[in-house]
Amino acid sequence: MIGHTLLRPARLFMLLGGILLLSACGSDEPEYVERPAEELYTIGYNYLQEGENKKAAQAFDEVERQHPYSEWATRAQLMAAYAHYLEYEYDDAIIALERFVDLHPGYKDVAYAYYLRGLSYYDQIVDVGRDQRNTELAMETLQEVVDRYPNTPYARDAALKIDLTRDHLAGKEMTIARFYQTRDQFLAAINRYRRVIEFYQTTTHTPEALLRLTECYLALGVYDEAQTAAAVLGYNYPGTDWYEDSYNLLQEHRLEPERKKGSWLNEAF
Numbered sequence: 592m593i594g595h596t597l598l599r600p601a602r603l604f605m606l607l608g609g610i611l612l613l614s615a616c617g618s619d620e621p622e623y624v625e626r627p628a629e630e631l632y633t634i635g636y637n638y639l640q641e642g643e644n645k646k647a648a649q650a651f652d653e654v655e656r657q658h659p660y661s662e663w664a665t666r667a668q669l670m671a672a673y674a675h676y677l678e679y680e681y682d683d684a685i686i687a688l689e690r691f692v693d694l695h696p697g698y699k700d701v702a703y704a705y706y707l708r709g710l711s712y713y714d715q716i717v718d719v720g721r722d723q724r725n726t727e728l729a730m731e732t733l734q735e736v737v738d739r740y741p742n743t744p745y746a747r748d749a750a751l752k753i754d755l756t757r758d759h760l761a762g763k764e765m766t767i768a769r770f771y772q773t774r775d776q777f778l779a780a781i782n783r784y785r786r787v788i789e790f791y792q793t794t795t796h797t798p799e800a801l802l803r804l805t806e807c808y809l810a811l812g813v814y815d816e817a818q819t820a821a822a823v824l825g826y827n828y829p830g831t832d833w834y835e836d837s838y839n840l841l842q843e844h845r846l847e848p849e850r851k852k853g854s855w856l857n858e859a860f
Contacts, residue, residue, distance in 0.1 A: 648674035
């Protein structure tokens, strides 16, 4: 899982409008007892403060069950999703958040709902050797935050995480490409390295992808593309080991880095 900066509970409550909580009531009574919405909400909040996230989610759900049309119920829906998130119940959190944004698209804190949904996918990102569907969903949902709510603190954090997800997805493509290349399946490898260039060009994997393209094209005898890949590498990443290696490879074939007309790399850079 790749790292991130999470807005902690204290920050959350401040951003959620400084909700004024009433004094806590006893929480050892049966949950089915009918209570005022504010009291149920406070019970959920106190559970959350104590780290009892499952109980907190249940208490917040009870606010909506007993008082479905109250302002407290709307707040409780979002807080229930947050409790699920803290408990690593990401699927439950995502379902609750999608329902929240559908029911309350104009709510003052809906930006946080979009952001928390993105985090729920983001926190499930796994190493590049495994399926990256959650990485793709994290990137998509966090991009929604940036597009819909660009002037919020959520958007700024989402933008940082999008960069990390893109780098992660590029890393997945590189892993697959290297696998093909080590088995001399050069066309399959080129297709994967090309995806890195075309879709993830701003990531840290681009210079290596250009070197590997040089290697693959040389192995296939496609010298124009190899020369162009090395030339693009030298222009954008001069002085790097990646460029030095590509230059030496060309020298072994008595070639020089040079952009050739008709190369797809000229369109990419």
